[in-house]
Amino acid sequence: MKFCSECAHPVVLKIPPDDTRLRFVCDHCHTIHYQNPKLVVGSIPVWKNDGEVKILLCRRAIEPRYGFWTLPAGFMENGESTSQAALRETQEESGANIELHELVSMINVIHVDQVHLFYRATLLDLNYAAGTESLEVALFTEAQIPWDQLAFQTTVQTLRYYFEQSGKAETDGSFKPYCNDIVRPRHTA
Amino acid sequence: MKFCSECAHPVVLKIPPDDTRLRFVCDHCHTIHYQNPKLVVGSIPVWKNDGEVKILLCRRAIEPRYGFWTLPAGFMENGESTSQAALRETQEESGANIELHELVSMINVIHVDQVHLFYRATLLDLNYAAGTESLEVALFTEAQIPWDQLAFQTTVQTLRYYFEQSGKAETDGSFKPYCNDIVRPRHTA
Numbered sequence: 428m429k430f431c432s433e434c435a436h437p438v439v440l441k442i443p444p445d446d447t448r449l450r451f452v453c454d455h456c457h458t459i460h461y462q463n464p465k466l467v468v469g470s471i472p473v474w475k476n477d478g479e480v481k482i483l484l485c486r487r488a489i490e491p492r493y494g495f496w497t498l499p500a501g502f503m504e505n506g507e508s509t510s511q512a513a514l515r516e517t518q519e520e521s522g523a524n525i526e527l528h529e530l531v532s533m534i535n536v537i538h539v540d541q542v543h544l545f546y547r548a549t550l551l552d553l554n555y556a557a558g559t560e561s562l563e564v565a566l567f568t569e570a571q572i573p574w575d576q577l578a579f580q581t582t583v584q585t586l587r588y589y590f591e592q593s594g595k596a597e598t599d600g601s602f603k604p605y606c607n608d609i610v611r612p613r614h615t616a
Numbered sequence: 617m618k619f620c621s622e623c624a625h626p627v628v629l630k631i632p633p634d635d636t637r638l639r640f641v642c643d644h645c646h647t648i649h650y651q652n653p654k655l656v657v658g659s660i661p662v663w664k665n666d667g668e669v670k671i672l673l674c675r676r677a678i679e680p681r682y683g684f685w686t687l688p689a690g691f692m693e694n695g696e697s698t699s700q701a702a703l704r705e706t707q708e709e710s711g712a713n714i715e716l717h718e719l720v721s722m723i724n725v726i727h728v729d730q731v732h733l734f735y736r737a738t739l740l741d742l743n744y745a746a747g748t749e750s751l752e753v754a755l756f757t758e759a760q761i762p763w764d765q766l767a768f769q770t771t772v773q774t775l776r777y778y779f780e781q782s783g784k785a786e787t788d789g790s791f792k793p794y795c796n797d798i799v800r801p802r803h804t805a
Contacts, residue, residue: 508724535697
């Protein structure tokens with residue numbers, strides 16, 4: 428951020444009165460430009476057939492992590508709920524028709540100022556197809572998942588937790604969301 | 617938003633290529649200025665003594681809802697986790713020393729583009745004191761809580777759920793987070 432989005436004057440980085448953090452501040456119109464973490468929301472689309480459990484993954488057609496596999500997910504938008512975001516992103520990236528269930532994971536990705544949420548979902552049919560942000564979409568059993576070609580640690584942790592806990596939500600109701608923080612050095616531009 | 621924060625040219629509201637939503641776009645430097653929901657994170661500080669359960673609430677010294685009571689909470693900052701945000705906001709608003717436990721609620725407040733998270737917390741001592749954003753802080757039993765003077769629906773719903781579920785987290789571990797959406801007409805400026 429270089430200029431005030433309200434009056435176009437250059438902003439300065441300083442700690443405003445009654446604050447403790449550096450903010451971009453406009454000394455002309457006195458707007459304080461707060462910057463806050465973003466939510467990335469997605470689903471775990473589960474296909475069950477003859478006792479076999481498969482998960483729908485997308486291979487990324489965009490950076491970061493072009494060509495790697497991921498659960499369908501993306502930035503939550505203004506004007507929607509977290510579950511609406513999970514449904515929309517799943518539809519956009521995989522074309523999948525899903526029914527959404529409970530929250531499976533909430534993972535802080537601190538070095539990129541993101542919080543990732545994943546919901547369990549039932550894949551309702553096999554009419555999925557890669558969206559513009561995916562090279563391909565495909566179903567994988569736990570053993571088939573390309574663990575070393577997954578795009579993000581939040582995908583890895585969410586899938587591992589889902590399989591560890593598998594069935595608990597449907598049977599004894601003891602399923603609880605996985606909460607974790609991923610801490611890495613911050614990238615500097 | 618009126619001007620590009622990167623080059624100071626006026627922005628226009630339009631749907632960028634490969635997008636489906638209106639964004640503030642700079643036709644000069646081609647920056648797309650995305651706007652996304654913010655996380656508001658707080659705690660339910662619980663004081664237990666002789667079998668009596670009390671909750672620490674803060675009376676707001678700031679707008680919106682000046683003078684109304686709330687659980688300590690505030691906007692999550694870049695560079696911190698959701699639990700660090702809950703600890704920090706609790707300390708800032710109530711001076712309370714707490715130990716944080718599991719997530720109790722995740723509530724979408726769609727008309728203001730916010731997601732509210734509350735964690736259960738143990739109040740470790742009685743050395744609390746109103747911060748600059750609070751008029752006073754005080755402990756309340758369930759019966760004493762000023763239900764008609766609570767600042768926000770997310771506080772009401774979180775407290776009601778906490779008392780309904782009270783003890784489940786500590787005893788049989790069956791406590792699960794409350795997830796809900798609050799839908800109201802959007803305020804127009």
